[in-house]
Amino acid sequence: MRASLLQIQVDPDESVNSRRERVASLVREQSGADLVVLPELWPVGAFAFERFAAEAEYADPASGATALAMSAAARDAGVWLHAGSIVEKSPTGGDLYNTSLVFSPEGQLVRTYRKIHRFGFDRGEATLMSAGTEPVTVPHPLATLGLATCYDLRFPELFRALIDAEPQGARVLVVPAGWPAKRAEHWTLFARTRAVENQVFVLACGTAGTHAGVPQAGRSAIIDPWGDVLAETTGTEETVITADLDLSQVDKVRDSFPVLKDRVV
Numbered sequence: 001m002r003a004s005l006l007q008i009q010v011d012p013d014e015s016v017n018s019r020r021e022r023v024a025s026l027v028r029e030q031s032g033a034d035l036v037v038l039p040e041l042w043p044v045g046a047f048a049f050e051r052f053a054a055e056a057e058y059a060d061p062a063s064g065a066t067a068l069a070m071s072a073a074a075r076d077a078g079v080w081l082h083a084g085s086i087v088e089k090s091p092t093g094g095d096l097y098n099t100s101l102v103f104s105p106e107g108q109l110v111r112t113y114r115k116i117h118r119f120g121f122d123r124g125e126a127t128l129m130s131a132g133t134e135p136v137t138v139p140h141p142l143a144t145l146g147l148a149t150c151y152d153l154r155f156p157e158l159f160r161a162l163i164d165a166e167p168q169g170a171r172v173l174v175v176p177a178g179w180p181a182k183r184a185e186h187w188t189l190f191a192r193t194r195a196v197e198n199q200v201f202v203l204a205c206g207t208a209g210t211h212a213g214v215p216q217a218g219r220s221a222i223i224d225p226w227g228d229v230l231a232e233t234t235g236t237e238e239t240v241i242t243a244d245l246d247l248s249q250v251d252k253v254r255d256s257f258p259v260l261k262d263r264v265v
């Protein structure tokens with residue numbers, strides 16, 4: 001599986017419309033990848049709380065601008081696209097969610113995932129958005145994907161649920177984020193830890209730039225089931241990283257070091 005992570009620059013001096021077009025063009029350049037991944041809340045910025053309500057969109061490509069643009073870009077490139085997340089306006093009421101969108105190479109919206117653990121304690125996302133309740137996996141033809149978003153990375157039990165999912169446990173965990181630079185070491189530590197403890201690949205895709213005054217960590221990485229880093233961004237600027245995942249490595253690591261069999265809870 002060839003995976004490409006697009007560490008998108010999110011700065012306030014670029015409009016959401018312009019960024020959407022720019023990102024769609026970048027996705028179109030990724031034909032040949034089996035999976036393309038974008039970061040969390042890249043249209044508006046993960047910390048641009050005051051704009052969440054105004055920039056909220058529907059997840060359905062028939063009525064949401066980002067969903068429509070990403071559906072078309074996935075189809076034009078012929079790639080599976082994890083389009084990162086948007087501020088989703090619920091079609092059934094006023095609630096907002098931090099919702100990831102996954103498209104097939106035909107441009108079909110295959111899965112959505114509403115972030116379960118909201119960040120901010122008594123402010124920001126935690127007060128402005130509603131929480132998702134369901135872990136979500138995606139039936140990519142090469143490997144089942146497990147979805148999580150940013151702060152979810154701090155909650156290992158979600159990842160256990162994803163690798164245990166029926167009918168097929170996740171073998172590639174996809175984690176878009178807008179992780180702040182001041183906790184960059186936590187981001188890289190947790191991303192590798194989730195790979196090692198679950199013996200799966202982890203695709204951790206952050207944003208570049210500074211949004212709403214919060215410098216971003218960047219530090220996107222593609223990590224294998226042994227915890228080795230196959231590709232990573234070293235700077236905090238907009239960057240694309242690509243790696244070829246040998247998916248047979250999941251079984252090889254689990255067979256040669258069968259730690260998951262020793263779970264007791």
Ligand SMILES: O=C(O)CCC(=O)C(=O)O
Binds near residue numbers: 118149186
């Ligand atoms: O957990 C953290 O340190 C960062 C989480 C975060 O920024 C988010 O979930 O948006």
